[in-house]
Amino acid sequence: MKKLAFAALAACLAGAPALAEEVTLRGVSAFAGGTTFSRPFEAFVAHVNEIGKGVVQIDYVGGPEAVPPFELGNAVSGGVVDIANDTSAFYTNLVPTGDALHLATNTVQEQRANGCFDKIDAIHQEQMNAKFLARTGDNVAFHLYLTKPIEGPDLSGLTIRTTPVYRAMFEALGATLVRTAPGEVYTALERGAIDGYGWPLQGVMDLGWDEQTKYRVDPGFYQVDVNILVNLDRWNGISDEARAVLQQAAEWVEAKNAENIAINAEEASKQAGAGIEVITFSPEDQAKWLATSQEAGWAGVAAVDAAIAADLKACLVE
Ligand code: 173
Incomplete structure (x- = not known):
C-alpha cells in the first residue's frame, strides 16, 4: 500500500499520468436502512459498487443510527460523510430555499433538460459545500x-x-x-x-x-425530494472517471423514479x-x-x- 502510494507520487512528480487508486466514499442515509426512502439510494450504492469496481466504491455506513437525520446535512457539508441520501427538509439550516424542491410539478429529467438541476446544484455547492448529484422521489406526493x-x-x-x-x-x-x-x-x-x-x-x-x-x-x-449529495471537496478531489461513474449511476437511479407510480397504487x-x-x-x-x-x-x-x-x-x- 505504501509502496503503491509512493509509486503513484513518483509517477505524478515525473509528469506521467498517475494510476488513480480506487476511492471509497462513506455513505449515510437520513432514513432507516431498508425502508422506502433509503431503497433508491441502496440500489444506487449497489449499482456504483458494481460498475465502479477499481474506480469508486461506496461504503454504506448506515442510517439515522449513524448520523441523526437533521445532522446529516452538516455531516456531508463538513466532510464527515462523503455521500448522503437526504431530503431538503432535513437540511433547511444550510439551504433554506431547499423547500422549493418539493414544490416541483415536473420530473428531475425535465429539470436536467431545462437547466433547473444545474441551478439547484449551484445553490447546494454554494450554500452547503455539496454536489447535488441526484434526485429521487418523483411522483410521490x-x-x-x-x-x-x-x-x-x-x-x-x-x-x-x-x-x-x-x-x-x-x-x-x-x-x-x-x-x-x-x-x-x-x-x-x-x-x-x-x-x-x-x-x-x-x-x-x-x-x-x-x-x-x-x-x-x-x-x-x-412531490418528494430525496437527494444524493456529495461533499464538494471530495467530489472535486476524485478522478474524472469516478465522477463519471457516479453521474451515470445518478441518472440510472433517477430513471427508477417512474416506478413510483405503480408503488403508489400498491x-x-x-x-x-x-x-x-x-x-x-x-x-x-x-x-x-x-x-x-x-x-x-x-x-x-x-x-x-x-x-x-x-x-x-x-x-x-x-
Ligand atoms: O415527513 C418527513 O419527514 C419528510 O419531510 C420527508 C421528506 C421526504 C421523504 C419522506 C419524508
Missing part, C-alpha cells in the same frame, strides 16, 4: 394522516407532526406543529402527543405507523388493508387544500429569498 376525522381543510385545534415540507401549509390551515424526525413519530402517536402527521403516500407501514393511524387525507400535495391498497380510511373533501375544499399548499409553500420560499424563489418556480412548475 405528501399527505396528512390523522388519528381523528376532519370535515374540511381546517386544522385548528390539531397538533400535527411536521417537517419544513408541510410547515407553511399546515400553519396556514391553523394547525399546531411539532417537528420530529421520522424515528419519533410512532411514540408521539402512541402517547397521543400528536393528532396526526405529514408523510408521503409511501412508507407509512415501514415503522408500524399504520397501527396508530386512522385516516389519510386525499388528495396528496407536493401502498394505497396496503394502507386500505391496514384499515386506514381515506378522507376526501368536497371539490371546493379540495381546491382550497391544494391552492393553500402551493401558495403557502412558495410564499415561504420567497420570504427566504425572493429572487431564488422566482428563478426556481419558473423551472420547477411547468
Whole structure:
C-alpha cells in the first residue's frame, strides 16, 4: 500500500499520468436502512459498487443510527460523510430555499433538460459545500394522516407532526406543529402527543405507523425530494472517471423514479388493508387544500429569498 502510494507520487512528480487508486466514499442515509426512502439510494450504492469496481466504491455506513437525520446535512457539508441520501427538509439550516424542491410539478429529467438541476446544484455547492448529484422521489406526493376525522381543510385545534415540507401549509390551515424526525413519530402517536402527521403516500407501514393511524387525507400535495449529495471537496478531489461513474449511476437511479407510480397504487391498497380510511373533501375544499399548499409553500420560499424563489418556480412548475 505504501509502496503503491509512493509509486503513484513518483509517477505524478515525473509528469506521467498517475494510476488513480480506487476511492471509497462513506455513505449515510437520513432514513432507516431498508425502508422506502433509503431503497433508491441502496440500489444506487449497489449499482456504483458494481460498475465502479477499481474506480469508486461506496461504503454504506448506515442510517439515522449513524448520523441523526437533521445532522446529516452538516455531516456531508463538513466532510464527515462523503455521500448522503437526504431530503431538503432535513437540511433547511444550510439551504433554506431547499423547500422549493418539493414544490416541483415536473420530473428531475425535465429539470436536467431545462437547466433547473444545474441551478439547484449551484445553490447546494454554494450554500452547503455539496454536489447535488441526484434526485429521487418523483411522483410521490405528501399527505396528512390523522388519528381523528376532519370535515374540511381546517386544522385548528390539531397538533400535527411536521417537517419544513408541510410547515407553511399546515400553519396556514391553523394547525399546531411539532417537528420530529421520522424515528419519533410512532411514540408521539402512541402517547397521543400528536393528532396526526405529514408523510408521503409511501412508507407509512415501514415503522408500524399504520397501527396508530386512522385516516389519510386525499388528495396528496407536493412531490418528494430525496437527494444524493456529495461533499464538494471530495467530489472535486476524485478522478474524472469516478465522477463519471457516479453521474451515470445518478441518472440510472433517477430513471427508477417512474416506478413510483405503480408503488403508489400498491401502498394505497396496503394502507386500505391496514384499515386506514381515506378522507376526501368536497371539490371546493379540495381546491382550497391544494391552492393553500402551493401558495403557502412558495410564499415561504420567497420570504427566504425572493429572487431564488422566482428563478426556481419558473423551472420547477411547468
Ligand atoms: O415527513 C418527513 O419527514 C419528510 O419531510 C420527508 C421528506 C421526504 C421523504 C419522506 C419524508
